[in-house]
Amino acid sequence: MTDSAFPITPTEPTTFYCPFPTKEQIPNGRYFYRAPEHTNWKMAPENYPLRFRCSRGFVKKGAVTSVCRDSRWTRSIPKCLAMKCTDPPALLNGSYTLDNGENHPLTIGTKVIYTCDPGYHLHNFADSVTCTLNWDDNDVFWNGTTPGCIFK
Numbered sequence: 173m174t175d176s177a178f179p180i181t182p183t184e185p186t187t188f189y190c191p192f193p194t195k196e197q198i199p200n201g202r203y204f205y206r207a208p209e210h211t212n213w214k215m216a217p218e219n220y221p222l223r224f225r226c227s228r229g230f231v232k233k234g235a236v237t238s239v240c241r242d243s244r245w246t247r248s249i250p251k252c253l254a255m256k257c258t259d260p261p262a263l264l265n266g267s268y269t270l271d272n273g274e275n276h277p278l279t280i281g282t283k284v285i286y287t288c289d290p291g292y293h294l295h296n297f298a299d300s301v302t303c304t305l306n307w308d309d310n311d312v313f314w315n316g317t318t319p320g321c322i323f324k
Contacts, residue, residue, distance in 0.1 A: 189215035190240035193222070193249050201226040201252035216240045226252035229280050229305045229312075255312045257303035260284040265292045265321040271300075280305050280312060288321035295320040 192214060193203060203222045216222070220240040226232045234250025257278040260268055263286050270276055271283040282303040288294055301316035 188218040188240065188243045190220070190243060190245050191215055197249050198224065199252065200230045200254075201232065201250070218242075224250050226250075228307060228310050229255055231255050254279040255305070255310075257282065257312045257314055260301060260314055261318040263288075263318065263321060265289045265323075266294075266319075278303055284314070286319050291324055292321040293324055295322045 230252040235247035304315035
């Protein structure tokens with residue numbers, strides 16, 4: 173893979189090399205690099221930059237870039253964490269439960285199921301909303317119409 177937005181230009185090969193990260197080291201993400209002819213695809217030469225990016229639906233925690241120096245990368249490989257929705261919309265005269273458990277994080281795919289207090293019933297026919305990824309801007313939102321609880 174190549175990327176033309178690197179702030180540092182790789183130098184000629186030296187005696188110092190850094191191993192490229194493996195897929196297991198950056199789950200839900202990837203790295204970008206320039207591919208000069210002397211790169212062997214397993215080791216990067218001195219001053220060689222990597223730029224990290226997370227997959228859609230994940231947010232990066234850690235460095236954006238790292239450079240090979242003295243046979244080590246200057247920064248740790250970042251983590252790509254699942255994006256989370258804000259707290260679900262509240263329901264007057266009702267409550268909600270999460271389909272994946274009470275203490276589970278509000279990640280993409282989490283469904284909130286609403287119920288009304290005794291003496292009330294759901295209005296708007298929907299009884300749930302789902303934490304959904306907006307692919308256009310890589311953001312999350314609650315998809316669906318929040319129901320209302322009306323007096324019977």
